[in-house]
Amino acid sequence: MNLKRMSLLLLTLFCVISIAVLEFANYGSTSNSHTIEFFNQKPEVTxxxxxxxxLYEKTHPNIKVKITTVGNGSGASALQAKFVSGDAPDIVMLGGLPEIDRYHNRLLNLDKLPIQKKIVPSLKSGGRIYGRNLGVAVDIEGYGWAYNKAVFKKAGIDAAQITDYASFKAAVEKLNSQKKALGLSGVFGFNGADTSSITSFSAQFLSQSYHNNLTKAYRSQHLNWRYSKRMAAYVDLVKRYNVKPILSVRYDASVQDLFFHGKVAMIPQGNWIIPTLDQAQKGFSAKNLGMLPYFVKGKGQIMTGSSWYLGITNEHPQREKDAKDFLQWLYNSPESENVIVQQMRYVPPIINFDLNKLPDPLSKEIYRIGTGKHAEVPVHKQFPNGFNQEAIGPNMQRYFANKISWQQFVQRTESQYYQLRQIQGGR
Structure with a gap:
């Protein structure tokens, strides 16, 4: 073999070995690298x-977490589109059992996920269906009458003395009598344009019979109207003393303008408004935000629950472990806890959480109530798909506009609920 031919052979052999080494190096560096997609339906915490x-990527260099956010009423349809297209996310935020049921064959059973042992018991049924835990509660939400402490103080009203419906009504009337002096546009800033808010408001009167069993609520063929008279009393109070016209009041304006600027004394909302208020003015919530319960039966208590649950899809087996690890980290890591509590202002849905870590009085109160043995969970997230937009929301708006009577509101809403339940899951 001549020298020229030998040199060519050696050069070829060197190239082959070099390519093999590079391929092996690339395999070693990327074979365990994954991108997991987290589908979020809460734009305010994006x-x-x-x-x-x-933070997770910083300590897990082989994992990239992609956050996809679609909310404001479009999240459910956007998520369904991703499943239909074959591009299902790895971790999904789901709104109640109707949505969990829709994807139950495409979600992992999370019964053995260690974090399940730390979740508040009253919240677990909201993620469980067909005998399997398919979702983990995102947080604890408290819902009631958010009131502006500064307005109450100026009006000479002590919220601690409001202990039943009669004293609540008296406080409303006192606020109205000082409306001009207090600079109020109305006592209430009920956002009548928002059907979702109407639904969560109505749940204060429709939830008691289910005793925190959200699966039972989801399977119920009828609504329980036992507290219809008290519900009508509250609605009529709102109709009389709300900012007019009530159907023009929208969510963002009710929180960021009317409530924040003291133009109304109360709005029917939950602790999810805290980040918005504190972004407008640092420390506003700690200083000026209080919450009164609805007095439905006897002594009132703020209802607490979780509107959202996190599930893991079974569409990408090679990434299931990564998704589980990330979910565990969300609930267990000191770094994630700091962001969740201090920045996102979630009240963690886990037992034995240190109250001192919660940054404002209302969050502490909601945690105490939500983890107590007498916690009461609202059921509005278990209503049939479309019920708030097609039935109870429009019907309540018709009542606000004096287009139907209260009896007609109840009859129409009940009939539509039954019809929707018949054609959907939950039976």
Whole structure:
């Protein structure tokens, strides 16, 4: 073999070995690298989830967490489109059992996920269906009458003395009598344009018979109207003393303008408004935000529950472990806890959480109530798909506009609920 031919052979052999070495190196560096997609339906906390993704990637260099956010009423349809297209996310935020049921064959059973042992018991049924835990509660939400402490103080009203419906009504009338002096546009800033708010308001009167069993609520063929008279009393109070016209009041304006600027004394909302208020003015919630319960039966208590649950899809087996690890980290890591509590202002749905870590009085109160043995969970997330937009929301709006009577409101809403339940899951 001549020298020229030998040199060519050696060069070829060197190239082959070099390519093999590079391929092996690339395989070693990327074979365990994954991108997991987290589908979020709460736009107001998108920056928080993005920060959590950044922190996780910092300590898990082979994992990239992609946050996809679609909300404001479009989340459910966007998520369904991703499943239909074959591009299902790895971790999904789901709104109640109707949505969990829709994807139950495409979600992992999370019974053995260690974090399940730490979740508040009253919240677990909201993620469980067909004998399997398919979702983990996102947080504890408290819902009641958010009131502006500064307005109450100026009006000479002590919220601690409001202990039943009669004293609540008296406080409303006192506020109205000082409406001009207090600079109020109305006592209430009920956002009548928002059917979702109407539904969560109505749940204060429709939830008691289910005793925190959200699966039972989801399977119920009828609504329980036992407290219809008390519900009508509250609605009539709102009709009389709300900012007019009530059907023009929208969610963002009710929180960011009317409530924040003291133009109304109360709005029917939950602790999810805290980040918005504190972004407008640091420390506003700690200083000026209080919450009164609805007095439905006897002594009132703020209802607490979780509107959202996190599930893991079974569409990508090679990434299931990564998704589980990230979910565990969300609930267990000191770094994630700091973002979730301080930035996103979630009240953690886990038992034995240190109250001192919660940054405002209302969050502490909601945690105490939500983890107590007498906690009461609202059921509005278990209503049939479309019920709030097609039935109870429009019907309540018709009543606000004096187009139907209260009896007609009840009859129409009940009939539509039954019809929707018949054609959907839950039976």
């Amino acid at each position: 920056s928080g989830y993005q920060e959590l993704a950044r």
